[in-house]
Amino acid sequence: MDIRKAQALRDILKDAALLKEKCYIDGKWVGGKTTIDVTNPVDESVIATVPKLGAAETRAAIEAAQRAQKDWAKKTAKERAAILRKWFNLMMENQEDLAQIMTAEQGKPLLESRGEVAYGASFIEFFAEEAKRIYGETIPSPWPNGRMIVIKQPVGVVAAITPWNFPNAMITRKAGPALAAGCA
Numbered sequence: 001m002d003i004r005k006a007q008a009l010r011d012i013l014k015d016a017a018l019l020k021e022k023c024y025i026d027g028k029w030v031g032g033k034t035t036i037d038v039t040n041p042v043d044e045s046v047i048a049t050v051p052k053l054g055a056a057e058t059r060a061a062i063e064a065a066q067r068a069q070k071d072w073a074k075k076t077a078k079e080r081a082a083i084l085r086k087w088f089n090l091m092m093e094n095q096e097d098l099a100q101i102m103t104a105e106q107g108k109p110l111l112e113s114r115g116e117v118a119y120g121a122s123f124i125e126f127f128a129e130e131a132k133r134i135y136g137e138t139i140p141s142p143w144p145n146g147r148m149i150v151i152k153q154p155v156g157v158v159a160a161i162t163p164w165n166f167p168n169a170m171i172t173r174k175a176g177p178a179l180a181a182g183c184a
Contacts, residue, residue: 009047009104013097021048025057026064032057041107065157069184073154077131080180084128091121091172102168120168127176134181154182 010016022029032051040047051057072080091098099113106113137150158178162170178184 009100012100015094015097018094018097019048019101021050023051023053023057023061025061026067030057038105040104047101047104062157065184069154069156069182072179072184073182075182077134077180080182081128081131084124084131084176084179088121088124088128091117091124095121098168106165106167116166116168120172123169123172123176127180130177131180152181156183158183 010019013019020029022031024030030051032053034052035049036052037046038048038050039045075083095114095117098117099110102108102113102116103110108116134152136152139148139150141148158174160171160174160178162174
């Protein structure tokens with residue numbers, strides 16, 4: 001690994017702590033037994049190394065999400081909206097650094113990366129507002145003097161598979177509505 005090139009990316013970031021080399025599972029940053037190099041496709045330099053995690057770590061992450069989801073689902077829509085709004089604000093406050101990381105990781109032009117961070121953040125902003133508008137519904141019943149009521153409730157842990165070419169926008173587009181609804 002060319003440490004100088006990885007350090008060069010850290011040096012241009014206002015907050016180098018945004019460049020993570022561990023995975024967040026159950027409230028802790030964890031590594032793995034082996035790692036994967038993250039390379040810049042433009043010059044093939046290694047910009048970071050990340051843990052190569054397997055089935056056991058995936059199971060641990062799912063189990064942690066299941067435990068956390070119970071408390072998350074109990075939060076009011078207004079509380080979830082406020083947390084999502086904070087996420088949106090953090091993304092926009094760190095737009096330049098996130099764009100620099102994305103450009104180094106993907107090779108896309110910096111202007112496009114900046115746009116994608118804003119676009120991805122817009123999903124979080126949108127679903128922060130929508131979280132406050134998750135309404136139930138009363139619908140006509142086929143039985144006399146009856147009513148059917150639809151109550152929307154969180155379903156639990158959600159998995160998201162996203163394409164590589166829009167990493168920020170696609171994960172926020174999936175995570176935003178799930179979190180707004182009280183899922184984990």
